[in-house]
Amino acid sequence: MTPRRGAVPATAATRRRAQPEAPAPDGARDPEQLRALHAALEDWFGAEARDLPWREHDRTPWGVLVSEVMLQQTPVVRVLPVWREWMARWPRPADLAAEPAGEAVRAWGRLGYPRRALRLHAAATVIAAEHDGELPDTEEGLLALPGVGTYTAAAVAAFAFGRRATVVDTNIRRVHARLVGGEALPAPSLTAAELRRAAILLPADRERSVVWNAAVMELGALVCTARSPRCAECPVAGACAWRAAGEPPPTYTPRGQAWHGTDRQVRGAVMAVLRAAEQPVTRELLDREMVGSAGSEPSAPGSTHHFAEAGGPLRDAITRLHALGTGPDQLERALAGLLADGLAVEAEGHLRLP
């Protein structure tokens, strides 16, 4: 292994190098250099970390799990109010498990990917029934819970139970890709090489590993962002392989997810109606009001049928679904998908949350 330059002052000799020596892409570095990275991010995190409620001293493992699931593909600012409502209403897993799954879906609000709410309810049920109401405190145990994958299991093990776990999320992947890999962005999907690299970079000390995981994630969220990173504010910019390489552009262009006209958009609109509805919604109303009538006015909820008492939110949700101009086949597919996923149940011609 070639000795690598640490955080030495820029002497004439080091300055004379044509190219700064790139760190090994697998993350292998001089132990001293690694310690310097750990210390730098530890200090930065201590000074700049956001005050998030699931990081408070009075946090519970359950609260950490709920936050991690809510944060899957959803920004912090949108999660905050919903997380607070959940914790106030369901402070323990058994509290949530005691209610119908539909209540979790309704309280999920507009966070998106409502299956997460369903799985959180399922996880709470398992925790209450099989774990005496306490979260498993190992990655393996957590991984067995519905909706908990490799990332969430590692994150809860680390942040709720103080375990040394290799946490790899989209932020950490990006920071590692730049800082160590010298690339603008990580690969489209998580690779085994990234996991090995993350394991190598993780501090051996348990307590420091927990801070490191949180710090790298926080750096990715606040400084080393996907678009226009704030390198001037970065505590480890001097050690960044991507900067040393002249900030080469991404080698691929991410494929955006289609949205307009997709089944997904229809599912979302139907779910918004079911969340807003106080009573089960007739399937007949969906068929009549929401299919193939773009450009026409939806029947005013309240004029001729059982939405006589429809309030603003329900009216808005119906209007939005109507505006999609969904065809019969697409509505059928969307409903079938929701029923198959358990996000909706149908009985006696009515649709409602589970």
Added chain:
DNA sequence: GACTCGTGGGA
């Protein structure tokens, strides 16, 4: 591996 699955805010 490739797909699917919501939502809203900022660039």
Added chain:
DNA sequence: TTCCCAAGAGT
């Protein structure tokens, strides 16, 4: 306005 993308998981 359009596009990008945010603490992924399950099939």
